[in-house]
Structures are given as structure tokens and as C-alpha cells.
Amino acid sequence: MATAAVTTERKNYLNAEYGIRSWLLTTDHKRIALLYLLSITLFFFIGGFFALLIRLELLTPAGDLLTADMYNKAFTMHGQIMVFFFLIPSIPAVLGNFLIPMMIGAKDLAFPRINLLSWYIYVAAGVLYIYCLATGGVDTGWTFYTPYSSMFSNTHVVEAGLAIFIVGFSSILTGLNFVVTVHRMRAPGLTWSRLPLFVWSHYATSIIMLLGTPVIAITLVLVVLERTLNLGIFDPARGGDPVLFQHLFWFYSHPAVYIMILPSMAVMSEIIPCFSRKRVFGYTFVAMSSIAIAAIGFIVWAHHMFVAGISLYSALVFSCLSFLVAVPSAIKVFNWTATMYKGSVSFSTPMLYAMGFIGLFTIGGLTGLFLATLGVDVHVHDTYFVIAHFHYVMVGGAVMGYLGGMHFWWPKISGRMYPEGWGRLAAVVVFIGFNLTFFPQFIVGYLGMPRRYWQYPPEYQVYNVLSTAGASILAVGYLLPMVYLLWSLRYGKIAPDNPWQATGLEWRTASPPPTFNFDETPEVTWEAYEYDKMPLPEEVTLER
Amino acid sequence: MADHSEHVVRASLYWLVWAILIVATFLTAWVATVDLGAFNTVVALFIATCKASIVVLIFMGVKYTHEKMTRPILVGAVFWLLILLILSLADYSSRYAG
Amino acid sequence: MSDRAGIGETPLAVEHEERPELRHHFADVEQQRNAATLGMWWFLGTEIMFFGGMFCAYLVYRRWYFPEFAASSRSLDLIVGTLNTAVLICSSLTVAMSVRAAQLGRRTLQVKLLLATIFFGLVFLGVKAYEWNNKYKEHHIPTFSFSANDLIKENQKLFGLDQLQNDPAKLQERKAEIQRRSQIFFSLYFALTGMHAIHMVIGVGLFGVITWMAYKGRFTPEYHTPLEIAGLYWHFVDIVWIYLFPLLYLIDRRPGA
Amino acid sequence: MFDNLPLWPTAASSHARYEDWLFIFLTVVSVVMTVLIFAVIAVFAMKYRRRHGREATQIEGSLLLEIGWSIAPLGIMMLMFAGGAVLYFIMRSPPRDSAQVYVVAKQWMWKLQHMEGPREINQLHVPVDRDVELIMTSQDVIHSFYVPAFRVKQDVLPGRYTTLWFRATKPGTYHLFCAQFCGTMHSGMIGEVTVMESKDYQAWMTSAAPSGSLAQTGMTLFQQLGCNTCHLNDVQGRGPVLKGVYGNPVQLGDGRTVTADENYIRESILVPAAKVVSGFRPIMPSWQGQVNEEQLNELIAYIKSLNPPPTGEAVTAGAPGGTTPPPSAK
CATH class of the missing domain: 1.10.287 (Helix Hairpins)
Known part of the structure; x- marks a missing residue:
């Protein structure tokens, strides 16, 4: 039963102003978050379209649906769009942007105009990338390895490189905004040890954005200069070293994986305590493990290069270091699981995503150990085993977290409840579809099928067929929330201010929140996650 | 104050x-x-x-x-730079040693 | 971890001060100022890594191709480079002094010092342009008919060419190699100084705006944050040059070498 | 068994057994962990599901548990590291007396040259139970030489040599893939490795090698190019004596010492002035552009053939997993 009384419509951030201008020139972090939501959703579907092409092509061993060049472009643009235009901005720029100021009791991020600027930078980069796509695309693989990208490819490497260079600044400015906001804008009484873990995780993410992104930016500039002005820094024919490119590329791109997964972990640390009605188990360890992941993530990059021609000793060191990063990740998984112990667990949609996340992330993380193990990596490197591994982390991890978070905070963002039954159904469909798509890839990878193959020996077909079948289920799983979330905007039940009876400050203001988040700056006198002091939520979550 | x-x-x-x-x-x-x-x-x-x-x-x-964060940021960024330089150069200097 | 950083010191409960420069979402000017400077410091951290990627490439190739790097470095004009470094240091002084003038509320002095800063910045860029133009004349710009012939002529001994005079084929090849390797030096030279110059151009533009604001009397002893953070940026660009100068100009200037 | 559903790749090299055991160890650990996590989640979710009249018990955390579940996985992971590191070390240390094959990769084909002379394209014939070392370079972009049945993979870089070795243990025909994306027909850059019994291999070799061994061709080339006018067999020559130089340290004029491996010999032919041997003047002409990659390989093979045959103490390739039955029995 919806008990929320229909009151006279309150002023909120959505109805405070109307018109295109009020959106395009807004400095309200909540509106900017929605602008990001629209743009990354667009890119998610473009990237998803390329994924579809890839899966259809691989249905048969022969290269029959696409030409080889089209296929190469398809996986390149799938990768680049998903990594740089969807996963990296997804949770930080949408949920982080929307929630961080509210979670710390601030009226806005520290630099609202820079926040808007970073969205415009994203859009500019997106337009450039779409231009690149429309004029023929790029075929280097998302990794841009030289000298293929700098000297041999005949595609639009310059445009793609510049687009990713530009979108990097969007990421840097978002990170800058978060870090300063967390340091400077917390409400009275909100000490570091009272911060929601969501904020801690985003803080760690921001450090990576700030200190990693500039390195890939300059590296891509050098590749672009190499193509346009023949600089030759990465070209062996002119005295350069292609492996140097890989060092610089992975110095960012490995930590970038943590840019994608840490925010998802942030979401988990909110959902799991809320739907277990418990304090998070080992708050300090979960918070510190985020920082540890951000820091250790920077000293493991050459594990992408074990067969690339780096020195034997360097490989040994990087392998050993790579295992270290598994420790803080494991701490998180164990603590979330322990949080459910003796809790009062409900199977609401966000919690289903969270449980799915823990499972898939566990598999993704454990298979990462295979890749860190030197002798095993030699065999599985650049095969579908790697593809399966990182999809378990980035899709099973990051996207599950993103969807879980979207459902969890949907009432706050839109002021409406999503249909719970459909939500649970979609979560289950995504979980099944995901596993069917990517689990067979572990096996076909161990059998030896290399990645980026347009045609392949017929003995691998059965796994590819399974994978494609799974992908179609997964596609349905992604379209469902699209449909019912849009539906709920109009027909969903009016959401109460705190439908889950969660503890965060963001739930202590109206749904949707007013323009400046709080009518009065809150004063925090409690720890994070004091679920013992919260009543159980209304029937909203208990209904069948 | x-x-x-x-x-x-x-x-x-x-x-x-x-x-x-x-x-x-x-x-x-x-x-x-x-x-x-x-x-x-x-x-x-x-x-x-x-x-x-x-x-x-x-x-x-x-x-x-008065800003307490300035020094950690500076030290942190320089430390990060050293990670990049030292770990990459470690590869180059040990590459032909084996 | 500093608990309560910025909270105990700046209670948000105080009534919203009425100041023109205070933006709506900050509780007070102090908080706004702290946020801005902290943001600038983080941004400078980002900038360190931005130059870091190129430094990494520089170090790798400097180890590999030391003789060519040394010879190419020697072709840069040491006197002009040193004087230009001094010019940049003067501009740093004027920036620091202009912040001080703002702290003391001396507007005219402040504007004069800022104008001096812009002047020094432009001089630096002018000298840079002069040096690049020389490099162009010497055919030292990669791809613009790059030629290392002059380096080869001047560094016969360093490159071991004097011993090859009676073997034209071998001489030719060694020359081609010197050409390739010194081109890598100049690629990095232009990438690094170019990126630095872009930062200088942005800095000069920034200080144009700052000067105008100072002239309009926007800065008071209590509030001069834009000037302060622009100053931090300027000093940072100066520091980058402090490293670029020895790394590019002074690779090996020993007389006997 | 399952013709269309292969579950385990053929293991046909000495590395493969070790790698498979390592992989099984990792898989067991992972499966146990995954099942544990899934089970605990399921149990907690069911046992503590929300019921009326039952409240959650608040638990702050436990330092002991945290330390326990940090240290224990780290210990297991260090085992993984050690196992992987030993295998990798073996893979990167080719035995000294292995048969050598030169590999030149280009968009989109593999060109292979045996020391004994035969050349192949996208085909590699090797004898069973014999250490084979591949010395590889690329003419254009980065490729990667990958034989899943041998569990070996190594990127092939332009401008430089990388090496890879294996000892095939099972006759048969296996896939050869390019594993590093190299352009349009990346997936067409595939071939076959045929492992033959020694007799068959010898027969194949004699039928396929009409032109003499690689080293012999190299010797002819060495004389054609006039290398032998300076590189004499005694110290009177204007160039260093090449006999026995391969694989050994060389003192350079600038005081450094380098090992005369393939990369050094290649550089010395193409860019002689780069690393001049102590006591010699840099007078050797460069052969850049005058000898192609295949001829370089012939020359290097010839210089290597000048070494006295190895005497016993070769690095053994025996994998620790060698005493255990191959997992392909599954």
C-alpha cells in the first residue's frame, strides 16, 4: 500500500525551473547528474550495439556477417565507448555527482561551474567520437598499441585519440570536484570516520582519476603527434620503443579498472547494510581497503605485459605486486558477506543486484589471480579467458553495481518508486544472461581462442553459440529496466522521502530533493549505518 | 572564530x-x-x-x-611520479640482463 | 587522517555572510577560499603526472641514445636558455609580490606587479619563439626537413665519425642513425617545451583577467583567492621549467666530452 | 568423447603439464572460494531473511577476522606466485642445446627458417622430445606467437628479437595463432605446428632442405658479402674473431660488457658502430638495407655455428610437474 500522502507538490530540483536553458546552463549537481545519465545511456546503447555485432559475427566460425575490417572496428569501438564513455563516468558522474553533496550535507559540489564544464567536455569528446565513428571508425583495439596505431592503421586513430584525450579532462575535473568537496564541504559533525563508505570509495576513485588520467592523456597526444607529425617516439623504425607506449598506457589503464569498480563497491557498501538492517561489518577496513586499492592499483600495471617483451625480473616483480591488490578486494567481499550475518535481509531489487555483484565480482577477482600468475598468464593472455575475466569485473561488477545503485536511489532521483516485481525479474535475467554470456568464454579462452578474432577454428563454436545466446538474454535484462524506469516516471508510486529507511543524509531530505538539497544544513551527531536506530521500512519493500 | x-x-x-x-x-x-x-x-x-x-x-x-592537505598532496603526487619513472625504468635497465 | 579538518575551524552554522564574491553553496568566504586553493593543489598534482609521462619517455631514450642526446642538447643556446630561466624566475617574484601587495591592500602596486608578470611571461614566450625559429633555421624541427648534419659535423669525435672517414658506406649509416636518434631528442624537446609553452600561454591569459580584476579593485586583503590560485599555477609552470632547463639544455656540456 | 565440446586443450609440451597443474590448483582454490562465498550468501540470505519480530544484531567488526582473512589469502596467493614464477622462469630460459628456428612475422603470415635450411610459411615442423627455441622478429607491427597446445606465447616485436622455447611431447598437429591484434587479417594469421617422431622429422628434413642448412647458407652469404676479409679466424683480422663469440660476454671499447646474443649480433651487422668491441676501430660498414631479415638470420646462424658444440651442462628443461600424469587424461 502506498501510504505516502499526496501532498501539494513541493518545490524540488526537477520542478524548480523549466526549459532547455535551465538544464543546459544549470550548476545544480543533481541536474548535471541527470545530463550525464542521459549521455552515458546513449553511449551504453551505442557500445551495446557493437557488442551485438561482435556476438552475431562470432555465432559461426567463418567471418560471414561482417568484413574483417568492420569486425575490427566493431570490437575497437565497443571497447573504447564502453570504457571511456560509459564505465569510467557511469557511477561517479551520475550517482556520485547526484549523491556526494547530499551524503555530506552540502548544498552542492565545491565547484558547480566546473562540474557543468566537465559535462560539456564529455559531450564535446562524445561528439568528436561519434564523428570518428560516423566517418569510418577506428580499428586499433581499445588499447591503441603502437606501432599499429601510429603507423599502420588506416582508420581514424587521430580523432579517436583526441576524443579520449578530451574526455580525460572531464574525468579529471569530476575527480577534482569530489576530492575538494569531501575535504571542504562536509556538514558540521561529519567526521571522516562518520563518512558513508560510498564517499570513501569515490574519494579513492577520484585520486586515481587525478593522478592516472593525465598520463594516458599525454600518451595519446604523443600517438596523435606520431601519426600527424611523424615524431617517432613509439616507432621502432625511427628509433622508438613500442613497449614504452604499453608502459605508459597501462600505467593509467590498469588503475582505470579501479575507477570502474571502486564506485560500484561504493554502491554495495550502501545497499548491503540497508537491506540487512545492519551496520557495515568492519567499517574502517572497508574504507581503508578503497584507499589501498587506489594506491596498490598503480604498481601492478605491467602484468598486462608479461609476454610483451619486458624483462624477466620486471615481470617477476609485477606479478608479485599484482597479488597484493587482491587483498583489499577480498577484504571488501568478506566484510559485505559478514554484514549480512545475523541481519534482517530483504530480497529487494537493489539487494539482488548486490548479491549478484558479490558473486560475480568474486569470480572476476579470482580469475584475475590466474592472470597475475606468470606461467598461467603466458597461456591465457590475449585469449577469451581475459575477455571473460574483465567482463566479470566490469559488467558483472561495475554494471551490476550501477544498476543496483540506480534502483536504490531511483526514488530519490525521480521521486517515484519503480515496480518492484519487474525490478527483481530484471535482476535475475541480468544475472543469468550475464553468466551464460561470459562463463563459456573462460573455457574457450583456456582452449586457446585468441581475442579479437573475426574467424576462428570450428571446435570453438559451441562456446561462442552459448555466449551469443546469453548475450541476447543479457540484452533483454538491460532493456527491461530502461522500460520500467521510464514507465515509473509517470506511473510509478510517489516515493516517500526515505522508502528504505536508510541512514544516509541523502534520505533525510525530500524525494526529489530541493535545489539546495537541505532546507537547513544538517548537523551530524551519529555514526554511518546506525541501522539499529532506524525503523523498518514501510510495506513498500515488503510487498509481494 | x-x-x-x-x-x-x-x-x-x-x-x-x-x-x-x-x-x-x-x-x-x-x-x-x-x-x-x-x-x-x-x-x-x-x-x-x-x-x-x-x-x-x-x-x-x-x-x-594553514592548509593541512597541501603537503600530503605534493608528496603524494611526486611519489606517484616516482612510481611511474622507477618501475618503468626498472624494466629497461633489467631487460638485457637475463 | 585529520578529523574535522575544515569543520571545527569553519562552523557552517554561522549566518550566511553577505559578500559579493561568496557563492551560494559555501557557508563562508574562508571555506570558499580553502576549497579553491585545495582544488588548485590537486590540479597541480595532476599536472605533475601530465608532464610525468613525457619525462618517462625522455629518461628511457636519454639512457639509450646518450651521445645523440648530448650533442643535440649542446645545439641549444645555453646563454639564451639561462637568461630565459632568469626571466621566468623574475616573473615568479612579481607574482609572489603581487599576492603580497593584495594582502596589504595596495592596489596600484598590485596592478603594476601583475603587469610586470605578464611582461616577463611574454618575454619568455618571445625568447622561446626566437629559439624555435633558430631550430627551424637549423633544420632541427622533426619532419620539417629535419637534418642532423650540423650535429654530425660538430661532434665527429663524440659520434666516433672521425675514425670512419675511409669507409663511406659505414659513415653513411652511422649518420642516418644519428639523424634518427637526434630526431627523437628534438621530438621530446618540442613536446616538452611546447607543452610548457601552452601552459605559459594559458598563464598569461589567466593573468590578463586577474590584472583586469585587480585594476577593478576586486581584490582586498580579505579576499584575493583568484589571484592566489593563479599564482600557484604560475609558480608551478616555473618549477616545470626549472627541471626542463637542466634536462634539455645541460645533458652534457663538459668541454672535453 | 565430445567431438564438438572440447573441455580441455591438448597438452603437447613439457610446459603444458606444469601449466595445467598450476591451472588446476588455481581453479580448485577459486572454485572452493566461489562456492564458499555463494553458499554463505545464500545461507545468510535465507537464514536471516526479514521476518516480523526479529531484529538484526549489530556487530561492529572483528580485528582478528580482518587480519585472518587478509593474511590467509595472501599466503595462498604467494604459493600461486611462486608456482607461476618458476614456470615463467623456465619458459624464459631456453636450454643451450636446443634446435633453433628463426621466425619472421609480418602482416599476416609467419615465415619460419630452420637452422638446417628448410623454410616454411605458416607451418612449423618440429621433432618430438627435442628442445626447440624460436628466435622471432617482426617486419611491421607487434604480433604474438601462440601455440595453445604448448601453452607458450610471446609477442614478436619489430626491430628486436624475442625468444620462446618448448619441448613437444606428443606427435600431432596443433594450432599456431597470432595472439596480438595486428590489423585486418589478424585472425587469418594462423598456421600449424606439426610435431613428428624423430625418424619422420629426419625424413621431412631431408626432403625439405635441398639448399643446405641455414648456417651453410649463412656461410656462403658471409663470404659473398666479404665479411671474411676482416673477420678472420685469428687475431690478425681487422674485425674481432667470431669463433666462439656467440653467447659469451664481449668487452666493449667504452668499458661496458655485453653478451653477444642475437640482438647484439644483429645490431653489430646493421649498426656496427653502436657497440664496438674493445681494441677494434669502428670501421665496419653497416649492412642496413642490404641484408633482409632472412639473410640476417642466416648470418646469425652461421656465427652461432662457429661455436664449439655445447658440452653437457645444458639447462635442463624438466618441469617439476613431469612426474605426474598429464591432465589430458581427463
């Missing part, structure tokens, strides 16, 4: 720093022409680091700032 009036540095100190920097600049250029063997680079980078340090401390006011 007490007004956080910033520390106003004596003008003479700024002039002193300026003089040191100028002298150090000419010193680097001169020392480079003296044969110190492998130490030429070391000396040049040492002088550069000294110059950078006083710019950071005095001109950029890190010595006087």
Missing part, C-alpha cells in the same frame, strides 16, 4: 629567494661546463630540486599555509 589572516611574508625574503634562484640558475649553467663525470647530472638535478623546493615553500607559501 579567529580570522585566518594569512601570513604576510617580508618583501626582503622574497627578494632573497629571487636572488638565490637567479644565482642558482647561473650556477647550474656554469657547473654543467665543469667536468664532474657522472655527477654533472646529479648536481644539475640537485640544484633544480633545491630551486623547486624554495619556490614551493616560500613563493607558493607552503611553509606558512
Whole structure:
């Protein structure tokens, strides 16, 4: 039963102003978050379209649906769009942007105009990338390895490189905004040890954005200069070293994986305590493990290069270091699981995503150990085993977290409840579809099928067929929330201010929140996650 | 709360720093022409680091700032830079050793 | 971890001060100022890594191709480079002094010092342009008919060419190699100084705006944050040059070498 | 068994057994962990599901548990590291007396040259139970030489040599893939490795090698190019004596010492002035552009053939997993 009384419509951030201008020139972090939501959703579907092409092509061993060049472009643009235009901005720029100021009791991020600027930078980069796509695309693989990208490819490497260079600044400015906001804008009484873990995780993410992104930016500039002005820094024919490119590329791109997964972990640390009605188990360890992941993530990059021609000793060191990063990740998984112990667990949609996340992330993380193990990596490197591994982390991890978070905070963002039954159904469909798509890839990878193959020996077909079948289920799983979330905007039940009876400050203001988040700056006198002091939520979550 | 009036540095100190920097600049250029063997680079980078340090401390006011985060950020960023340089160069210097 | 950083010191409960420069979402000017400077410091951290990628490439190739790097470095004009470094240091002084003038509320002095800063910045860029133009004349710009012939002529001994005079084929090849390797030096030289110059151009533009604001009397002893953070940026660009100068100009200037 | 559903790749090299055991160890650990996590989640979710009249018990955390579940996985992971590191070390240390094959990769084909002379394209014939070392370079972009049945993979870089070795243990025909994306027909850059019994291999070799061994061709080339006018067999020559130089340290004029491996010999032919041997003047002409990659390989093979045959103490390739039955029995 919806008990929320229909009151006279309150002023909120959505109805405070109307018109295109009020959106395009807004400095309200909540509106900017929605602008990001629209743009990354667009890119998610473009990237998803390329994924579809890839899966259809691989249905048969022969290269029959696409030409080889089209296929190469398809996986390149799938990768680049998903990594740089969807996963990296997804949770930080949408949920982080929307929630961080509210979670710390601030009226806005520290630099609202820079926040808007970073969205415009994203859009500019997106337009450039779409231009690149429309004029023929790029075929280097998302990794841009030289000298293929700098000297041999005949595609639009310059445009793609510049687009990713530009979108990097969007990421840097978002990170800058978060870090300063967390340091400077917390409400009275909100000490570091009272911060929601969501904020801690985003803080760690921001450090990576700030200190990693500039390195890939300059590296891509050098590749672009190499193509346009023949600089030759990465070209062996002119005295350069292609492996140097890989060092610089992975110095960012490995930590970038943590840019994608840490925010998802942030979401988990909110959902799991809320739907277990418990304090998070080992708050300090979960918070510190985020920082540890951000820091250790920077000293493991050459594990992408074990067969690339780096020195034997360097490989040994990087392998050993790579295992270290598994420790803080494991701490998180164990603590979330322990949080459910003796809790009062409900199977609401966000919690289903969270449980799915823990499972898939566990598999993704454990298979990462295979890749860190030197002798095993030699065999599985650049095969579908790697593809399966990182999809378990980035899709099973990051996207599950993103969807879980979207459902969890949907009432706050839109002021409406999503249909719970459909939500649970979609979560289950995504979980099944995901596993069917990517689990067979572990096996076909161990059998030896290399990645980026347009045609392949017929003995691998059965796994590819399974994978494609799974992908179609997964596609349905992604379209469902699209449909019912849009539906709920109009027909969903009016959401109460705190439908889950969660503890965060963001739930202590109206749904949707007013323009400046709080009518009065809150004063925090409690720890994070004091679920013992919260009543159980209304029937909203208990209904069948 | 007490007004956080910033520390106003004596003008003479700024002039002193300026003089040191100028002298150090000419010193680097001169020392480079003296044969110190492998130490030429070391000396040049040492002088550069000294110059950078006083710019950071005095001109950029890190010595006087109330801001607790400035130093961790600086140290952190330099540390990150060293991670990049040392771990990449470690590969290059051990590459043909095996 | 500093608990309560910025909270105990700046209670948000105080009534919203009425100041023109205070933006709506900050509780007071102090908080706004702290946020801005902290943001600038983080941004400078980002900038360190931005140059870091190029430094990494520089170090790798300097180790590999030391003789060519040394010879190419020697072709840069040491006197002009040193004087230009001094010019940049002067501009740093004027920036520091202009912040001080703002702290003391001396507007005219402040504007004069800022104008001096812009002047020094432009001089630096002018000298840079002069040096690049020389490099162009010497055919030292990669791809613009790059030629290392002059380096080869001047560094016969360093490159071991004097011993090859009676073997034209071998001489030719060694020359081609010197050409390739010194081109890598100049690629990095232009990438690094170019990126630095872009930062200088942005800095000069920034200080144009700052000067105008100072002229309009926007800065008071209590509030001069834009000037302060622009100053931090300027000093940072100066520090980058402090490292670039020995790394590019002074690779090996020993007389006997 | 399952013709269309292969579950385990053929293991046909000495590395493969070791790698498979390592992989099984990792898989067991992972499966146990995954099942544990899934089970605990399921149990907690069911046992503590929300019911009326039952409240959650608040638990702050436990330092002991945290330390326990940090240290224990780290210990297991260090085992993984050690196992992987030993295998990798073996893979990167080719035995000294292995048969050598030169590999030149280009968009989109593999060109292979045996020391004994035969050349192949996208085909590699090797004898069973014999250490084979591949010395590889690329003419254009980065490729990667990958034989899943041998569990070996190594990127092939332009301008430089990388090496890879294996000892095939099972006759048969196996896939050869390019594993590093190299352009349009990346997936067409595939071939076959045929492992033959020694007799068959010898027969194949004699039928396929009409032109003499690689080293012999190299010797002819060495004389054609006039290398032998300076590189004499005694110290009178204007160039260093090449006999026995391969694989050994060389003192350079500038005081450094380098090992005369393939990369050094290649550089010395193409860019002689780069690393001049102590006591010699840099007078050798460069052969850049005058000898192609295949001829370089012939020359290097010839210089290597000048070494006295190895005497016993070769690095053994025996994998620790060698005493255990191959997992392909599954």
C-alpha cells in the first residue's frame, strides 16, 4: 500500500525551473547528474550495439556477417565507448555527482561551474567520437598499441585519440570536484570516520582519476603527434620503443579498472547494510581497503605485459605486486558477506543486484589471480579467458553495481518508486544472461581462442553459440529496466522521502530533493549505518 | 572564530629567494661546463630540486599555509611520479640482463 | 587522517555572510577560499603526472641514445636558455609580490606587479619563439626537413665519425642513425617545451583577467583567492621549467666530452 | 568423447603439464572460494531473511577476522606466485642445446627458417622430445606467437628479437595463432605446428632442405658479402674473431660488457658502430638495407655455428610437474 500522502507538490530540483536553458546552463549537481545519465545511456546503447555485432559475427566460425575490417572496428569501438564513455563516468558522474553533496550535507559540489564544464567536455569528446565513428571508425583495439596505431592503421586513430584525450579532462575535473568537496564541504559533525563508505570509495576513485588520467592523456597526444607529425617516439623504425607506449598506457589503464569498480563497491557498501538492517561489518577496513586499492592499483600495471617483451625480473616483480591488490578486494567481499550475518535481509531489487555483484565480482577477482600468475598468464593472455575475466569485473561488477545503485536511489532521483516485481525479474535475467554470456568464454579462452578474432577454428563454436545466446538474454535484462524506469516516471508510486529507511543524509531530505538539497544544513551527531536506530521500512519493500 | 589572516611574508625574503634562484640558475649553467663525470647530472638535478623546493615553500607559501592537505598532496603526487619513472625504468635497465 | 579538518575551524552554522564574491553553496568566504586553493593543489598534482609521462619517455631514450642526446642538447643556446630561466624566475617574484601587495591592500602596486608578470611571461614566450625559429633555421624541427648534419659535423669525435672517414658506406649509416636518434631528442624537446609553452600561454591569459580584476579593485586583503590560485599555477609552470632547463639544455656540456 | 565440446586443450609440451597443474590448483582454490562465498550468501540470505519480530544484531567488526582473512589469502596467493614464477622462469630460459628456428612475422603470415635450411610459411615442423627455441622478429607491427597446445606465447616485436622455447611431447598437429591484434587479417594469421617422431622429422628434413642448412647458407652469404676479409679466424683480422663469440660476454671499447646474443649480433651487422668491441676501430660498414631479415638470420646462424658444440651442462628443461600424469587424461 502506498501510504505516502499526496501532498501539494513541493518545490524540488526537477520542478524548480523549466526549459532547455535551465538544464543546459544549470550548476545544480543533481541536474548535471541527470545530463550525464542521459549521455552515458546513449553511449551504453551505442557500445551495446557493437557488442551485438561482435556476438552475431562470432555465432559461426567463418567471418560471414561482417568484413574483417568492420569486425575490427566493431570490437575497437565497443571497447573504447564502453570504457571511456560509459564505465569510467557511469557511477561517479551520475550517482556520485547526484549523491556526494547530499551524503555530506552540502548544498552542492565545491565547484558547480566546473562540474557543468566537465559535462560539456564529455559531450564535446562524445561528439568528436561519434564523428570518428560516423566517418569510418577506428580499428586499433581499445588499447591503441603502437606501432599499429601510429603507423599502420588506416582508420581514424587521430580523432579517436583526441576524443579520449578530451574526455580525460572531464574525468579529471569530476575527480577534482569530489576530492575538494569531501575535504571542504562536509556538514558540521561529519567526521571522516562518520563518512558513508560510498564517499570513501569515490574519494579513492577520484585520486586515481587525478593522478592516472593525465598520463594516458599525454600518451595519446604523443600517438596523435606520431601519426600527424611523424615524431617517432613509439616507432621502432625511427628509433622508438613500442613497449614504452604499453608502459605508459597501462600505467593509467590498469588503475582505470579501479575507477570502474571502486564506485560500484561504493554502491554495495550502501545497499548491503540497508537491506540487512545492519551496520557495515568492519567499517574502517572497508574504507581503508578503497584507499589501498587506489594506491596498490598503480604498481601492478605491467602484468598486462608479461609476454610483451619486458624483462624477466620486471615481470617477476609485477606479478608479485599484482597479488597484493587482491587483498583489499577480498577484504571488501568478506566484510559485505559478514554484514549480512545475523541481519534482517530483504530480497529487494537493489539487494539482488548486490548479491549478484558479490558473486560475480568474486569470480572476476579470482580469475584475475590466474592472470597475475606468470606461467598461467603466458597461456591465457590475449585469449577469451581475459575477455571473460574483465567482463566479470566490469559488467558483472561495475554494471551490476550501477544498476543496483540506480534502483536504490531511483526514488530519490525521480521521486517515484519503480515496480518492484519487474525490478527483481530484471535482476535475475541480468544475472543469468550475464553468466551464460561470459562463463563459456573462460573455457574457450583456456582452449586457446585468441581475442579479437573475426574467424576462428570450428571446435570453438559451441562456446561462442552459448555466449551469443546469453548475450541476447543479457540484452533483454538491460532493456527491461530502461522500460520500467521510464514507465515509473509517470506511473510509478510517489516515493516517500526515505522508502528504505536508510541512514544516509541523502534520505533525510525530500524525494526529489530541493535545489539546495537541505532546507537547513544538517548537523551530524551519529555514526554511518546506525541501522539499529532506524525503523523498518514501510510495506513498500515488503510487498509481494 | 579567529580570522585566518594569512601570513604576510617580508618583501626582503622574497627578494632573497629571487636572488638565490637567479644565482642558482647561473650556477647550474656554469657547473654543467665543469667536468664532474657522472655527477654533472646529479648536481644539475640537485640544484633544480633545491630551486623547486624554495619556490614551493616560500613563493607558493607552503611553509606558512594553514592548509593541512597541501603537503600530503605534493608528496603524494611526486611519489606517484616516482612510481611511474622507477618501475618503468626498472624494466629497461633489467631487460638485457637475463 | 585529520578529523574535522575544515569543520571545527569553519562552523557552517554561522549566518550566511553577505559578500559579493561568496557563492551560494559555501557557508563562508574562508571555506570558499580553502576549497579553491585545495582544488588548485590537486590540479597541480595532476599536472605533475601530465608532464610525468613525457619525462618517462625522455629518461628511457636519454639512457639509450646518450651521445645523440648530448650533442643535440649542446645545439641549444645555453646563454639564451639561462637568461630565459632568469626571466621566468623574475616573473615568479612579481607574482609572489603581487599576492603580497593584495594582502596589504595596495592596489596600484598590485596592478603594476601583475603587469610586470605578464611582461616577463611574454618575454619568455618571445625568447622561446626566437629559439624555435633558430631550430627551424637549423633544420632541427622533426619532419620539417629535419637534418642532423650540423650535429654530425660538430661532434665527429663524440659520434666516433672521425675514425670512419675511409669507409663511406659505414659513415653513411652511422649518420642516418644519428639523424634518427637526434630526431627523437628534438621530438621530446618540442613536446616538452611546447607543452610548457601552452601552459605559459594559458598563464598569461589567466593573468590578463586577474590584472583586469585587480585594476577593478576586486581584490582586498580579505579576499584575493583568484589571484592566489593563479599564482600557484604560475609558480608551478616555473618549477616545470626549472627541471626542463637542466634536462634539455645541460645533458652534457663538459668541454672535453 | 565430445567431438564438438572440447573441455580441455591438448597438452603437447613439457610446459603444458606444469601449466595445467598450476591451472588446476588455481581453479580448485577459486572454485572452493566461489562456492564458499555463494553458499554463505545464500545461507545468510535465507537464514536471516526479514521476518516480523526479529531484529538484526549489530556487530561492529572483528580485528582478528580482518587480519585472518587478509593474511590467509595472501599466503595462498604467494604459493600461486611462486608456482607461476618458476614456470615463467623456465619458459624464459631456453636450454643451450636446443634446435633453433628463426621466425619472421609480418602482416599476416609467419615465415619460419630452420637452422638446417628448410623454410616454411605458416607451418612449423618440429621433432618430438627435442628442445626447440624460436628466435622471432617482426617486419611491421607487434604480433604474438601462440601455440595453445604448448601453452607458450610471446609477442614478436619489430626491430628486436624475442625468444620462446618448448619441448613437444606428443606427435600431432596443433594450432599456431597470432595472439596480438595486428590489423585486418589478424585472425587469418594462423598456421600449424606439426610435431613428428624423430625418424619422420629426419625424413621431412631431408626432403625439405635441398639448399643446405641455414648456417651453410649463412656461410656462403658471409663470404659473398666479404665479411671474411676482416673477420678472420685469428687475431690478425681487422674485425674481432667470431669463433666462439656467440653467447659469451664481449668487452666493449667504452668499458661496458655485453653478451653477444642475437640482438647484439644483429645490431653489430646493421649498426656496427653502436657497440664496438674493445681494441677494434669502428670501421665496419653497416649492412642496413642490404641484408633482409632472412639473410640476417642466416648470418646469425652461421656465427652461432662457429661455436664449439655445447658440452653437457645444458639447462635442463624438466618441469617439476613431469612426474605426474598429464591432465589430458581427463
